[in-house]
Amino acid sequence: RLEAYERGLQAVRRGIGPDAYLSVCGGHYGGSLGLADSQRSGSDVSGMWNNPPALPKIKQNIHRTWMSRLWHVDPDAMMVRRRTEPINDTPRGVLSLGLWNDDEARTIALNQYVGGGIVCFTEKFCEIDADRKALYRHVIPLVNSPSLPLDYFAPECPSKLLTPVQPNYVGLDPWVTVALFNWGDECADLQLVLDKDICKHLAGSKYSAYEFWSQRLLGVFSSDEVVSVSGVAAHSNALIKL
16 A cells, blocks of 8 residues: 555656645655655644644644655644634534634744744635734744754653754854743743753853743853743743744
């Protein structure tokens, strides 16, 4: 069956030609090697946190950021709309709901960022509130640098993801961002130790830490010091630029 899948995808690639973009949704990973330009890394999204639970789908994406070396990772469509009533009364109408709170919507946007692949969306842009539409400006254009889970084997889901950023501008030094997620259902204080896995990506011995969402400078730190972010809401995150 795998050989049949691969031969079928090869036929598609021959038919569309080498310059066409082939996006595979839910295909076999091994059988898509060398053929797909992008590949889904997680299951279908929905517009709410707990019904069905969003975290398992985000966890799939986080555990597959390494696949960016094979193709553009596709974490499924970004969905940040607000809608409390289904768009119609069909069984699939519930998929049109948009019940994220503001903190969860930021996490959905950051889920696109950490993949380092493609950013796609499933929205009627004319119906999106301006503050939610602005979230797209933070992930388009994409960084195209996949994040590295620093706590890969965390029992619930990795919560610390490092993204090396190599700017296109000549002469501008590289930096890193570290996304800290609060997967819990209560507000929490988050901490980041500036260990060798982080500092090896940076020059010098002193590092400024700047939190993106609050637009706040957290301070200047040395190796092995702890950067703390207090009061991170449930299902939310902090994004630190070093």
